[in-house]
Amino acid sequence: MPATTMRHIDHGAGGTAECLRLAEGARPTPGPGDVLIRVAYAGVNRPDVLQRSGSYPPPPGASPLLGLEVAGEVVALGAGAGPWQVGDTVCALTPGGGYAEYCVAPAEHCLPVPPGLSLLEAAALPENYFTVWTNLFERGHLQAAETLLVHGGSSGIGLTAIQLARHFGARVLATAGSAEKCQACLAAGAERAVNYREQDFTEAAAQFSQGQGLNMILDMVGGGYISRNLGALALEGRLVQIAFLEGSRLELDALPIMLKRLTFTGSTLRPRSRQDKANIARALREQVWPLLAAGQCRPVIHSTFALAEVAAAHRLMESSQHIGKVMLEVNP
Template sequence: MYAITIPEPGGPEVLAWAEVPDPVPAAGEVLVEVVASAVNRADLLQRQGFYDPPPGSSPYPGLECAGRIVALGPGVAGWAVGDEVCALLSGGGHAQRVAVPAGQLLPVPKGLSPIEAAALPEAVCTVWSNVFQVAHLRPGETLLVQGGASGIGTMAIQLGKAVGARVAVTAGSAAKLARCAELGADITIDYREQDFVAALREATDGAGADVILDIIGAKYLQRNVDALAVNGRLVIIGLQGGVKGEINLNTLLRKRAAVAATNLRGRPLGEKAAIVAAVREHVWPLVESGVVKPVIDRVLPMADAGAAHQVVEAGEQVGKVVLQA
């Protein structure tokens, strides 16, 4: 088969569409013939040499895919050869075939193509596990999504609105903010022109956000705490703005607030399977009814993964950039 390989760390130009050995499904795994995958920030970090796959995972990038099951490993039940599926991966999605733990499979939602479904697993599982399982967003609360036009951001907007929350977003252009508003965002903040803390306070009559989903990290740490409401919850899932920061603990104490930081890729198989099962139960009905939709900026050939990396690295897209095998 062919896969996107990383012969050496570097820019998008180092990515190579090369022939590699076919994966073999181990016990509890299935082999998926990939129709499409999507590009995530973790793929860019892996290409740059900063984010190796977890031990035992595929060495190729790609944290999600959609396609068809072509073989079952020993001990797999509930799935059959020919089933159309999408999957949460630890790596290997940017290839013609990938071995997937059965607990990380989801059926392609009714009414969606595999190309559309390829944009769902990583974003949905990330948002569900952090906004709802960690931060426990409730109806009527305010959710602030940093980077609302990203793949994760566009999904967080839709899921926040689906449960009856008020959703605020930050983004870096009027066009991106307009797209976020189309998806349901109630409060749109241009972080290049506005102080998001002041803008959010004004929009919420001084209350702030009950939950903040943050992809920036250190650069926004204290400002995110300042933006929290009393009993607010900040969940950090990205480090685009650095890894070391300071916070005023007195602010945190006075607000009786909480800060959590999580990732998805390195979690044990059982935890990932539990998240995927919850997504299938709670989110898949919303997708199949059209309440929640994949947001795809563009579809490119998988062999042109370097061009896709350039788009994501520059932050040009709204939603996901999908690679078609």
Template sequence: MPTLWRRYVAIDPDNQSLSIEQDAAPSPGDGEVLIAVAAAGLNRADLLQRMGLYPPPADASPVMGLEVAGKVCAVGAGVEDWKVGDPVCSLTHGGGYADYAIAPAGQCLPIPANLGMEEAAALPEALLTIWHNIFQRAAMRRGEKVLIHGGASGIGTLGIQMVHAMGGEVYTTAGTAEKCSALEALGAVRAINYKDEDFEQALTDAGLKERINVILDMVGGEFIQKNINLAAAEGRIVNIAFIRGFQAEVNFAPLLIKRITLSGSTLRAQSFAQKTVMTREIREHIYPHLENGSVKPVVDRVFELADVAQAHDYMQSGAHMGKIILRTQEITHYG
């Protein structure tokens, strides 16, 4: 195979500025595929990595980017499920902000026929985050009431649809009336503008105090106590981020009285084997809904790779609804 040259986004550690650099594309190792990347998804973890607050694991690529979509252009030893030319979307172990990226074969997913590359790049991180935390860790059951904070995020917009498709009754929070209206159109029974209303009081007034079975929270701070107050007996609360802070004064008495399970997780720290199980279960349970269009990723804006700094600024502003995507290259070959 001739040498492939890739463009990638580099971080200047002195001033956190971004630039487009070039080097030889990596080669896939055992159990890996090399993807010619058409589009890459942005995640808040990328902003933290840029600021030096979320360093990549020692065995990960130092290049930002945790999810991509494109075509397989090379396979490593032992890869049987994928071949050159296959369109895939996948988690990466870093390196997604580039023309070519390595991905573990077990983390690759087929691109549903009704989705383009940019929509497909919005899937992997959100799919696995939601599946693991709501359906594996919190073990949501049909008919249960679920509260998803950060409903307008990529995770939130896909999570609302997934919970609805799997028979849950979903509630959510967002920061504008327009976003709340859009989230209700996606399947939320009620979306609460947390800037105008206290979501705990709004749900209490709706008769839902101590009736929420599962809560997915990426906010933290003062939301921690409110979540505990709203949770039902045997409720499960999962924290995946703490945007408003890791520390809060909390009354844990309801945790005992209601036998609440309070847990947290990050996706990147989990093993490839664990992510492979998630991927397999997602293909079984969620892909039918993706293929029939009842679940569909929401893409807010697409930026060119060279405009990555503007894409980061846009994410930092919080104005987006759904995923922000980087377009990397036009894929016209590899099968």
């Protein structure tokens, strides 16, 4: 049987990265339809940073601990948690609690570790792949031969979006903040990558689309980018917003939405229903997991930190100096 206590990361009342500390507490128990995972690795994501700082509280009923994705071994099952068995290795999208030796996740939000991928790589999949799949293909309806702009192209989300969009036949333009990050976007499959510190992305978008405008933009920046994004879209174009790193409040001329019949949509993953996330997991298993098994897509991992070094992992995330995923090693 699993231990009754575990090490986990506590963020107390919240604050800067220095509030994170290693603590010991009770091991969680899986409820109906849940599995208990002995965590090998956990991903570090921007929502974790927001929750730590007090601006992104967990939804009702979720673990108060940080951590939205893990990979490891199933060690206990709640009632009705099939088809998983004790001893299976899985990766999982979690409602919280990933920064710990043990984590509970809904059985239907777990996916098998793709053949050929390590547990470290598997732990880097759920948050990015769930987010990108639902926003690019379910909300944005990206089609083959369309043009897509991915902002923040060297982030975990960005590199995932580039790989999946290219695989499904779209042409991809990406933005990033350095020559090294632009090169990472090109290596992931972007047709062109623009250093936004040196060139206005709207000019690059016009060139890339031969003056026709882009079919779709995936944006995590917000702020002043929103009006520029709307201007860069083609007739019937779609802007999909997944974060607001530069804020969500602005003065906006919405006329282009009417004149070009644009769609401005977006979503956040964590508050969505258990069934919604189960549906996304099912689509990933059918449409994307074979690509991972075949080596046609792969997570990009920048750094891995020991669980006790989580503050350094958060500082790296906040610095935006990373390319790809930042990970925690828990029980390798």
